[in-house]
Amino acid sequence: MIMNVELNAIVMPNGALQLEWNEVPEQIDKSQQLLQKEIYRRFKTDLKSGLLFLSFSDQTIPLSPSLDYWRSFTGEFARRIRQTPELEDIRSKLTIPLEKESIAEMLSRAPLMTGQEYLNAEFLELLWSMLNAQFQYEVSNYKGTVEDFIHTYSPDVHLVGRIYFHLVENKNQDYPFAFLATYSTQTDKQGKSKHLPLKHALTEYGKESGRLLELLSTVHLAAKESALISGLLESGELFHPLAWGEKDAYRFLKEIPLYEKYGILCRIPNWWKQASSPWKVTIQMGSKGEAIVGMDAVLDFHVGLFLDDAPVTDEEARRLLEETDGLAFIKGKWIAVDTEKLKQTLDAYESARKLMENQNLSLRDTLRLQLYSNNMLGLPGDEDVIRVSNGEWLEQVMGKLANLDLIPPVRLDASFKAQLRPYQEKGVNWLCFLDSLRFGACLADDMGLGKTIQILAFLHILKNRRQKNASLLIIPASLISNWSSEIDRFTPGMKVFIAHPEAHRDKKVDVKDEATLNELDLVITTYALVQRYEWLKTYSWNYVILDEAQAIKNPGTQQTRGVKKLKAKNRIIMTGTPIENRLTDLWSLFDFLNSGLLGTASEFNEFASKVKKSHNGYARLKKIICPYILRRLKTDKSVISDLPDKVEMPSYAGLSKKQIVLYQNAVRELAKRIESLEGVQRKGIVLASLMKFKQLCNHPDQFLGTGVYDEADSGKFLRLREICETIHEKREKVLVFTQFKEITGPLHAFLKTIFEREGLVLHGSTAVGMRKKLVEQFQGGEYIPYMVLSLKAGGVGLNLTEANHVIHFDRWWNPAVENQATDRAFRIGQKKNVIVHKFITKGTIEEKINDMLCEKAKMTADVIQVTGESLITEMGNSELMELFRLTL
Secondary structure, eight states, X not given: OOOEEEEEEEEOTTSOEEEEEEEESSOOOXXXXXXXXXXXXXXXXXXXXXXXXXXXXXXXXXXXXXXXXXXXXXXXXXXXXXXOTTHHHHGGGXXXXXXXXXXXXXXXXXXXXXXXXXXXHHHHHHHHHHHHHHHHHHHHTOOSOHHHHHHTTOXXXXXXXSEEEEEEEOSOSSXXXXXXXXXXXXXXXXXXXXXXXXXXXXXXXXXXXXXXXXXXXXXXXXXXXXXXXXXXXXHTGGGSOEEEOHHHHHHHXXXXXXXXXXXXXXXXXXXXXXXXXXXXXXXXXXXXXXXXXXXTOBOOEEEEEEETTEEOOHXXXXXXXXXXXXXXXXXXXXXXXXXXXXXXXXXXXXXXXXXXXXXXXXXXXXXXHHHHHHHHHTOOTTOOOEEEEEOHHXXXXXXXXXXXXXXXXXXXXXXXXXXXXXXXXXXXXXXXXXXXXXXXXXXXXXXXXXXXXXXXXXXXXXXXXXXXXXXXXXXXXXXHHHXXXXXXXXXXXXXXXXXXXXXXXXXXXXXXXXXXXXXOSEEEEEGGGTTTOHHHHHSEEEEEEESSGXXXXXXXXXXXXXXXXXXXXXXXXXXXXXXXXXXXXXXXXXXXXXXXXXXXXXXXXXXXXXXXXXXXXXXXXXHHHGGGEEOOOTTOHHHHTTSOSEEEEEEEEOOOHHHHHHHHHHHHHHHHHHTTXXXXXXXXXXXXXXXXXXXXXXOHHHHHTOSOOOGXXXXXXXXXXXXXXXXXXTTOOEXXXXXXXXXXXXXXXXXXXXXXXXXXXXXXXXXHHHHHHHHHHHHSSXXXXXXXXXXXXXXXXXXXXXXXXXXXXXXXXXXXXXXXXXXXXXXXXXXXXXXXXXXXXXXXXXXXXXXXXXXXXXXXXXXXXXXXXXXXXXXXXXXXXXHHSOOO
């Protein structure tokens, strides 16, 4: 298979547009390769210059959907430049406005792309203003004409000349349209111009045939391809007002793109300007309330035929089809009657009626109809004539899903040991509302907003409702420690079984039958073990919940197929990354969540191939999936006022098998050594052991002094990957602190595989002069995703506010020192919320010291500095060994 690279556009969290190369299996032709390289070169040199180049680039050369979207956006700017009258006189004073309607339309048809969550009206307005400013700047420095300047970008462009074609409605019944050609001419010393009928040019120019030919140059170009204009020129009728019938007017209107291509501006009735067909087949569903909803609920339907917003009968449309081909005056206005398209619409109308009459369509079927209506009703793929709408009852339901404030609140009792933030309460209300509707839910809140606590609150509510069946939570193995800690902390009364051999190392635990499972509230297992435990497949779960649901994004894997076979009343997926980024991932996730909603895999692949070429269809897709996705960003206005500027969260990691063996051996060795030691010697051994155990918790190879650093041998490395994959998906930046210089290199090498690009490293051996350069690189415009820092070298004196994540890979056990390191990102100049991840290995000395410091901090209320190591060295032997002992 030939691998090629495709250039993609990414909206960055800091409000910038960046380009990235990605490998694709398809062969990229030479013209696309050359255009991509030139676009990339110009963007790297200067963003504004790159945007202007993109606006004039060849629209016929294929590009990736994300880059093609921005070519379309910037191309609209170039189109409006070309159609600006008297452009040569205006030159650098040109300002092209961006209307709100255009912004809304551009946002609605944006393809699925990385960073789409940061795409909004303000961002489009910013890029548009950059285009304006760059055009003004470059034209002001160009010595030639504006047309010559534009030809440096696009040689085949024709600017608008001074000729205008006008078509207006006429009250004459025999000739209902009037045509007039005009030209713009200067009329006074101030340079003001007005439009005059073209016949005046014959008088104005008289015998100066050269000037008249120059004026008519755009018309002569159009005449080469238009028999209509050629005939008007030859007969001289172009210089006089003309009365036209429907056929002549229709012929003219269909040729407007040709005239505009050569620089003739056309003033025409608004009814012709609408892009889509005026004929619509409307399917309204869900006018009446349903006792049981869910995707399988059968809804009421009504099928109608409309001309714009006015209902028409089948008979009226067919009569029009038989009598007219061109323009027709119906229901008080002129419309274009394309007999082929009207016939297709009528056939689709009949197909829709038969479909509704012969089948009891479920909610799933009708939502699928919104996406695949053309295929299901026999229309060509690019026709937009099917309009599926919600009836009164279903509109109320969907309105609540779109506006969380409309969802009735759910109360948590005192046995839930956490105080939810207001936006988290709304998230729980939303989960409960979808539960009442039997809709699957995707909780995709930004990292740090508390997805876990919202799910636990929801499960707590299910527990109190005393539902018979247990729920199943499937997670990566590295998250078992995190979830078990959060459950112990917030829902201690929940009956939980962890279906993983490492969770029951010292005893054999079996889940024997359905009755045993019914006594539980929650079972936790991993993606890898779903295939191994047969009883997971045979039990009918209340909920199946997936954390880090990207694990099933590939529909063809055995792991994904196994998860999708599980039986459940309903399903939830959790992810910190936007699931709408890639079409291929989206179908698989929704196939699990609300199976059938996006059709079959083949139907969706066909849809994906069509929207890749044309952006039509993205708006329909978003409308279908949005009700089932809850994604709040740290920058959301509804969240940011409710969120501290710095969110500190413990991140628990388990130990690998290799780490467990080494840890237990190290504990036994320490117990022997301290038995006969006292005073300074004992204190030295304890402090040295603390360092060795920290190294072991980081990675066995750091403890042993070997250099392999296999990811699978360290729970922290596995956890680091999961967090950093989310950071990379959102193109955010992270600082990774460690107190050990020797592991900065292995961490750097590991992070490079995750982010697919080089980050930076700073430690005690980094030259003073190089430190400033590293900071400037990290703070610069280029995306440098991570910096690994040793705590002593990088913990003070650096300004690294481009990062909004801080990871303490190993703990200093001195809150003041850790806070100083965190403040490299959390300081003046930081415009984003900072998420601080404090790594803790479950069951080890790291967890026990963390608990001890947290308790000590509560007692001292931050009045005195708390230092973990000084507390540990004062302990007696039995207390000390209990601290070091591994708790599985």
